Amino acid sequence: MAGSFLDTTVVVDLGTPSSPGHTKAISLVSANQPSLVAEYAYRELLAGPVQILCDAHNRVLAAPSPAEAIASVLKGAAFAGRTSTAKAHAVATALHAALSATGTFSANDVRRDVLQSLMHRATRLWHRAQAPQGVTRTQTLACASRGPLAVDPSTKALRGPGNEFNCSRVQRCSAARHMAQHAADVTKAVDALHPSKLSDGLKGKQETTSRRKALKELQQAGPESFNKRYCRALGDAYFAVMCPPGHAVATTNTSDFDPLCAALGKSIITP
Amino acid sequence: MRKPTGSRTDSPEQLSFSELLVGVSETQASAPAEDGRSIAVTSKIDAPRVHSDGHAASRRRPHGSVLYPHLFAEGSGSSAVALKLLSQAMADAESAAEAYSSGDLLAVSARLGQIAAATSAAHAKTEFNEALGMVVSHIRRAVLRADAASVNLDQLHTLSRTLRMLFETPTIPLDNAGELIDELDAVGWDGDHSEVEALVAALFSSDANQSEASVSPAPAAEPQS
Numbered sequence: 001m002a003g004s005f006l007d008t009t010v011v012v013d014l015g016t017p018s019s020p021g022h023t024k025a026i027s028l029v030s031a032n033q034p035s036l037v038a039e040y041a042y043r044e045l046l047a048g049p050v051q052i053l054c055d056a057h058n059r060v061l062a063a064p065s066p067a068e069a070i071a072s073v074l075k076g077a078a079f080a081g082r083t084s085t086a087k088a089h090a091v092a093t094a095l096h097a098a099l100s101a102t103g104t105f106s107a108n109d110v111r112r113d114v115l116q117s118l119m120h121r122a123t124r125l126w127h128r129a130q131a132p133q134g135v136t137r138t139q140t141l142a143c144a145s146r147g148p149l150a151v152d153p154s155t156k157a158l159r160g161p162g163n164e165f166n167c168s169r170v171q172r173c174s175a176a177r178h179m180a181q182h183a184a185d186v187t188k189a190v191d192a193l194h195p196s197k198l199s200d201g202l203k204g205k206q207e208t209t210s211r212r213k214a215l216k217e218l219q220q221a222g223p224e225s226f227n228k229r230y231c232r233a234l235g236d237a238y239f240a241v242m243c244p245p246g247h248a249v250a251t252t253n254t255s256d257f258d259p260l261c262a263a264l265g266k267s268i269i270t271p
Numbered sequence: 272m273r274k275p276t277g278s279r280t281d282s283p284e285q286l287s288f289s290e291l292l293v294g295v296s297e298t299q300a301s302a303p304a305e306d307g308r309s310i311a312v313t314s315k316i317d318a319p320r321v322h323s324d325g326h327a328a329s330r331r332r333p334h335g336s337v338l339y340p341h342l343f344a345e346g347s348g349s350s351a352v353a354l355k356l357l358s359q360a361m362a363d364a365e366s367a368a369e370a371y372s373s374g375d376l377l378a379v380s381a382r383l384g385q386i387a388a389a390t391s392a393a394h395a396k397t398e399f400n401e402a403l404g405m406v407v408s409h410i411r412r413a414v415l416r417a418d419a420a421s422v423n424l425d426q427l428h429t430l431s432r433t434l435r436m437l438f439e440t441p442t443i444p445l446d447n448a449g450e451l452i453d454e455l456d457a458v459g460w461d462g463d464h465s466e467v468e469a470l471v472a473a474l475f476s477s478d479a480n481q482s483e484a485s486v487s488p489a490p491a492a493e494p495q496s
Contacts (some may be wrong), residue, residue: 114466114467119405121467127449153402
């Protein structure tokens, strides 16, 4: 049985006991040992799902009324680059219900209760995802943020480790350095993501276009001059290229990995 | 009621926040209750923890009222009220465990109701530390949802210990507060905020692909080093 190399979707499921995929993710890890998780997955987790929760918290905190809280959250990190009406409706409905809860609490305490529950979700996702049983961390990133989330004592806003959800601003991109060690695979990944080789579903997808652009930036600039703004766009390509021999990429998102792993001769497993 | 999610490890290297605190209170402090009773804060479980390899926990710290007199002092505002209510809730949790041991489920139910009332009132006074308020509110919801007939002794002991931790460390940091909630969850207390759970599910949802949405790159650029 091959070992597993977990992408961020599986790390999120491992860190969310209430998610439908939690039990399956645990089974995948135990059935596919040794199981590795690259620090890049935590970098994506912090800049993605954890930041989305903290951003929602901070927007509700700053809003003077429930209506303005809803309006603000709909402009937040969860909607970056997306314009889903159905999602906006679902978020607005859920937030309205949460802020309108009746009972013995005053309106201010109802709001605090919502803020505290968001705080709880964010801090536990970040904390739990970092120590799943049977998983070994690998491919250290010098630039990645580590440490717990914290409440700003003066504003009560929820902050990332060291007040940062992204990587260090003063260090070079470690993910680019790791990938540059596998230059031939990076070239294969660039070729695999050429629009002429993609299925119709992936051809016009913004993430696929950004990913290829980021890989070309790495090829052309090299790791020491790689523009850090492209780091997150490497995304799935990082996991496909960096998946070690004897391991399969473990993900819940096979469609984006298919062309990459096929070109690199790597296997994919799903929970 | 939520099913227990697993057992904790007992290796000295993996002690949780509350396990580290158990056995490190050396002050035999008493907390004033609203009706004038005096509640002993420490008990046998405060004895220094002896680890499996035989060494006793050497980290000792004074009681919260010594470390944080500004929060405990009468007249110091809402924090003193919150802590007084927490000490009441702690006493009620102890009484609930005692009632459970003697098979008096009616008394267990009554004590749980009192804990819900005390934590509800305490929550409004916890603005000095939102992480403390987070645990207090979680307890309130969990206790309100609980069915006294299906509560067990582990749950009551965990509840009692958690309330003591909060009382002794009102400045608890966020990460440690989350750990306390995990311990409550692990023995079956379900204090999740259902409306917020629905909100989180909606925030992570996507018309096309939920997992992709949760990790997709944001367009915001990071500064170049």
